[in-house]
Amino acid sequence: MAEECCSPSEILIFTCSGSSNVGQVANQAAVDLQQEGIGKMLCLAGIGGHVSGMIASAQSAKRLVGIDGCSVACTKKTMEHVGLSLTDYVLITALGYEKGPYSGTMDKKAVDKIKDEMKKQIVKPIKIEVK
Amino acid sequence: MKIEILGTGCAKCKKLFENAQEAVKNLGTSADVVKVEDIQLIMNAGVMMTPAFAVDGKVKSVGKVLSVDEIKKIIS
């Protein structure tokens, strides 16, 4: 964090990082997207915990990317709770994956699929609201 | 009131610091304006990009050089 002076993090990635299989896939997809230089991960727990620096960082980002494991939609709701909307969103169970306990073995195919879905969305232009 | 400018010391951080001092002077309020240049402290504040502007420990703005008027609105 904060390693780049004066260059805004255009794309911030949030994930539910849930304990279930889909939650863990969501987290791994976000980690991989960050590794590939698509954006920077920021802690959803920090947003939920009202850490002012994290909320202000999210407010200044151009795109807020969210990945949720299931339709409980913890990422989306946590962001909305502080008045932020995601610009790009992937819900893993909506893509046909079933939620269950995490076995400890990562479903790499699922991770790749989620990454591809997210990359497709991120290349699309977003509407910039003029305040 | 304590105003903190979080940044490792680039030109934008310096400008924000100056604007904050100017805003405090214009308003005639008593506030300490301090620089926070320690990267560890900046990271602990959850700040993803600098400069950041904080009032009494609460980060109000990140990645922007706020103008004197914008700062006045925040602190008054």
Ligand code: SF4
């Ligand atoms: S969105 Fe679903 S998988 Fe993710 S943390 Fe919430 S309940 Fe768990």
